Amino acid sequence: MASIVSAPKTLDVAAIREDFPILRQRVHGKPLVYLDNAATTQKPRAVLDALQRYYAEENANVHRGVHSLSGRATDAYDAAREDMRRFLNAADAKEIVFVRGTTEGINLVAETWGRVNVRAGDEIVLTEMEHHSNIVPWQILCEATGATLRVVPITDAGELRLDQFERLLTDRTRLVALAHVSNVLGTINPVADVVRIAKARGITVLVDGAQAVAHMPVDVRALGCDFYVFSGHKVFGPTGVGILYGRRALLEAMPVYQAGGGMIGRVSWERTTYADLPYKYEAGTPNIAGVIGLAAALDYVTGIGLDRIAAYEHDLCAYATAALTAVPGLRLTGTAREKASVLSLVLGDIHPHDIGTILDRDGIAIRAGHHCCQPLMARLGVPATARASLAFYNTREEIDALAASLERAREVFE
Amino acid sequence: MSAELEDLYQEVILDHNRRPRNFRALEAGQKAEGFNPLCGDRITVYLTVDNGVINDVAFQGSGCAISKASASLMTESVKGKTVAEAQALFERFQQMITAPSDAPVDNLGKLMVLAGVRQFPVRVKCASLAWHTLRAAVEASGEVVSTE
Structure with a gap:
């Protein structure tokens, strides 16, 4: 009997990460968690x-x-x-x-x-x-x-x-x-x-x-x-x-x-x-x-397949949305039904730059600021946001690290 | 939390961030606006000068904890000083926050709580924005100061 074998839904992210030499490094003694992909993405060995x-x-x-x-x-x-x-x-x-x-x-x-x-x-x-x-x-x-x-x-x-x-x-x-x-x-x-x-x-x-x-x-x-x-x-x-x-x-x-x-x-x-x-x-x-x-x-x-990448990121974004909204005082700006893996956030009254600095010491790279969208910031009523933006080489463990680091930022400013 | 972060976000800084001193506008006197286009921080510094002495100084604006605390501490430390003394203090402050992290820290009184900034080169502009704006207010040039 013929059977249809569909492509696996999940990606082998561990293998994919091996393709990106920069992801192996440590920042301030912690494994780099690169979540600034909307600013620029890292380069695979094939490109280098x-x-x-x-x-x-x-x-x-x-x-x-x-x-x-x-x-x-x-x-x-x-x-x-x-x-x-x-x-x-x-x-x-x-x-x-x-x-x-x-x-x-x-x-x-x-x-x-x-x-x-x-x-x-x-x-x-x-x-x-x-x-x-x-x-x-x-x-x-x-x-x-x-x-x-x-x-x-x-x-x-x-x-x-x-x-x-x-x-x-x-x-x-x-x-x-x-x-x-x-x-x-x-x-x-x-x-x-x-x-x-x-x-x-x-x-x-x-x-x-x-x-x-x-x-x-x-x-x-x-x-x-x-x-x-x-x-x-x-x-x-x-x-x-x-x-x-x-x-x-x-x-x-x-x-x-x-x-x-x-x-x-x-x-x-x-x-x-x-x-x-x-x-x-x-x-x-x-x-x-x-x-x-x-x-x-x-x-x-x-x-790798952009369909598979999209499916993986959709799942990771849903996981990140749940993990981040569990952080007390955290609000996501941007909750559209059709959404790519960008998570802009406001955490209490902590300025995004202070969040960025604290996260950096945990090896986590995010973007803080107006993201070259000052009219949008005015519409949202905030001077700036902190933004985590994901790519297909990011993992749930990295999202957990992000959520834990945001908790620490909140404790510093409590 | 790392030792560097504890240096940066000392209790005094967090306190000045939460309750900035001299956080108001002055009706009379001179003022200038400062702007950090990179991060969107904005500040207005107001002052009244009488016979070369800074009688009153205040600020308003929005920014990160470092820029707000630095502005707040600045207003406390230049009030009652001559313009020339404030200028000299700015130069010493600038040296302190850009010195190598193992260099000895000058005695700048209260401002020394900001010495931790030198371990965070990308945050130096946050700490110096208020001072650049103060200088512009003294000169009353009317130009918006930019850190870029």
Whole structure:
């Protein structure tokens, strides 16, 4: 009789931790408990090896030389773009533009698409939970063009008010830009619904995927968005490299971003033409090592399976939610039903920085502060929060250590 | 709790955090705002100066225990001092909180409870924010002081 063998639901986390050399160290004599994954993730051996191998064996500039090394570097670089296409399920590798990170990706869209599509009186719709990097570029665009920002409110649990969102859309709305996952609240926004509503009115949608890509499978065609941006270092890759996905028709129509080598067709004193996609937006020598390192990171996570990662983290987040809410005086900010593994907390009237310092002495790394979301902090009515953000290499034992350390912090300040 | 943490969060500091002294606004005199953009701590320092002497000094704002306690202790230690004396005290205080942790501590009276900060380099800015803001208030430059 045939039987269906399903993939095991749980991950072999002990084996996974062996892939991350940094996790073996001790901090202040205690095993490192790294819970600052929303700020940046740690790098598996596969990424470190790819970077080392590139610099030791393949280093050369791309698309420039006739020599063998340049050919190998170019092959690796171009192959990486195809890896990124597959990772996001984009239709065409030409829709993948390499940038420095999410921030540059959003700035690129604001400065190119924005400058030709947004005019005085137009409106750009953001949400209350956006990171500064998905606020300030649009503010600058509004100042330059005379457009205005409209902000979708959230509920006290940290969920997007979809009803309010629909009401904010007008025939002057040109763009909706929103986070896929909130870096403070952990909320997973209903991006497919947002896109459907916006598209029905012909509005362009940009999704900030910085906090999503390490935690769930992302399919840009299923989401239906026009732009999707993320940073490599948030998904176990190197810093200084990220992806801007854009629908081909939009990328082709947009004006160029930075100018220089690599982005040109033909240059003369009289007239310069520009390269085709995706090189049109990639002036100068790119972060070749970073791109190759990021491809290794994406291979690594897809090898484990983002569905399995999401299931494991969902379970760990539920465990952490129970463990933390058991700490007297602790309140979680961000309790959305659809939530990634981010736990922002307020503990009595103890300032998050003091919590951060006390936890650090127990070897526990969390983030304390406004998390580059000052408007959201104002909405929540707190100056700052302490934030534990999980990855698939974290364990229940680490959550127990976090809860115990928070108890000690409470005792110090009692 | 580790010895370093006990040094940092001494009872005196916790007390000044819970019940900050001179935590109010002054109607008259000079003031300046201080801001730590990294963590969002904000403070306003008020003072009245008469013949080069700091007659009254107070503060308001929000921040961590270290920044609040440091501001509170600062107001107590500069009240009645000349501007030049307060300036000199700031320099000695700054030296104390940035010295290597095994260096002997200068006798700075009450302010010595903050010597534990030097074992926590990332918290030095918390302890010095109030002092930078005091200096700006003395100069009454009207500029917002930033630790970055």
